[in-house]
Amino acid sequence: MQSLTWRQRLSRLDVKLSPYLYISPFFLLFFVVGLFPLLYTAWVSLHDWHLIGGQGEMIGFANYVAVFDQPNFYRALRNTFSIFILSSVPQIIAAILIAYFLDTNLRAKTFWRMGVLLPYVVAPVAVSMIFSKIFADQSGAANALLAMFGADPIGWHADPFWAHVAIATMVNFRWTGYNALIFLAAMQAIPREVYEAAIVDGARRWRTFFSVTVPMLKPTIIFVVITSTIGGLQIFDEPRMFDTMGTGGADKQWLTLTMYIYELGWGAQKSFGRAAAVSWILFAIIVVIGAINFFITRRIASSGGKGDL
Structure with missing residues (x-):
């Protein structure tokens, strides 16, 4: 050779x-x-790491134990998931409906598709500042609108639930259009022959939407749910800018995990070790949700369902 x-x-x-x-x-x-x-x-x-003093001695999992003993950690965890639920559920529903209408025979399709993406381009800090004025307790536009209908004003900053609603509204404003374009791309990938067969069988428009479009969007819905969850767990700008202090409220009623990490590392405690411990706890939560997404997606794929992207 x-x-x-x-x-x-x-x-x-x-x-x-x-x-x-x-x-x-x-x-x-x-x-x-x-x-x-x-x-x-x-x-x-794993270290007693101070913002000013720097690296200290190794203390093992003492930072994790200290974090789990602090009430603010559980308050931040509850607030984070509450804001996520209040934002992601209506956001996904609205995004699917917007994508459905964008997929119809509209005039100036490009204009409308670009229009729904504009809120995503706006800086989060600018959005937060604008909505913090809208949801101001005394002179906000939201309470002024309620007063026009004779309703009592809402304490957007005093009541934890309504504070979460206001922050979730900011999140929905920015991300609904972005997710709508993802759903629109998935809808356009659905074969038109499926819709034609449904019309031949006598299915009405709403029946086609719920029996054809939504089932074939299952993988995309799962993807958007998981990415929205990960983004919701890392929310920082909106709650941080919701008031002038940026501390999550007087009673920490909208303190999130990422804000809590900032408070531990750069606040009064100045403990990088505890801030890093919360960061890894947050990472573990995200990994668990990612694993759930993997098993759900694999189950859908193994069932032979249509609409895989």
């Missing part, structure tokens, strides 16, 4: 190594800005 020349060996090596070289920048960037900070945060969480 004739031995390969140097050029032939170099050519074969190029074919084998080129794909890995092409994808290596992503993994290098992920290691620098993703994996390394994650591992370093775990290391910090």
Whole structure:
């Protein structure tokens, strides 16, 4: 067998190594800005690490024990999931309905599709500042509108539930249009023959929507639910800018987990160790939700359902 020349060996090596070289920048960037900070945060969480004093002695899981003993942690956890539920459920429903209407024969389709994405382009801080004025307790537009109908004013900042509703409204304003475009892309991937068959069978428009469109959007709905959950667990800008103090309210009625991390690390305690511990607890919650998403998606795929993206 004739031995390969140097050029032939170099050519074969190029074919084998080129794909890995092409994808290596992503993994290098992920290691620098993703994996390394994650591992370093775990290391910090095991130390008595002070903002000013720096690294102290290793104390094991004492930071985690201290966090679980603090009432504000459970308050922040409850607030985070409450805001998530109040934002994600109506957000997904509204996004599906908006996508459905955008998928119809509208005039100036591009204009309307770009229009629903505009709130997502607006800076979160700007949105929070505008809505904090709308939901002001004394001179807000929301209470002024309620007064026009003879209703009593709502303490948007005093009542925890209504504070969560106001913050969830900010989140919905920014993300509904973004998710609507995701659902629109999924709807356009549904074969038109399916709709034609439903029309031939005598199905009305609403029946087609609930019996054809929604079932075939199941994988996309699961994807949007999980991404909305992850985003909801990391919410920071909206509650932070909801009042002038930015501390989550006088009674921490809208304190979220990310705000609690900021409070531990840069607030009165200045404990990077405890802040890192809460960060890893939050990461564990996200991993659990991601695992639930994986098993649900795999079950749907194994059932042979239609509409997989």
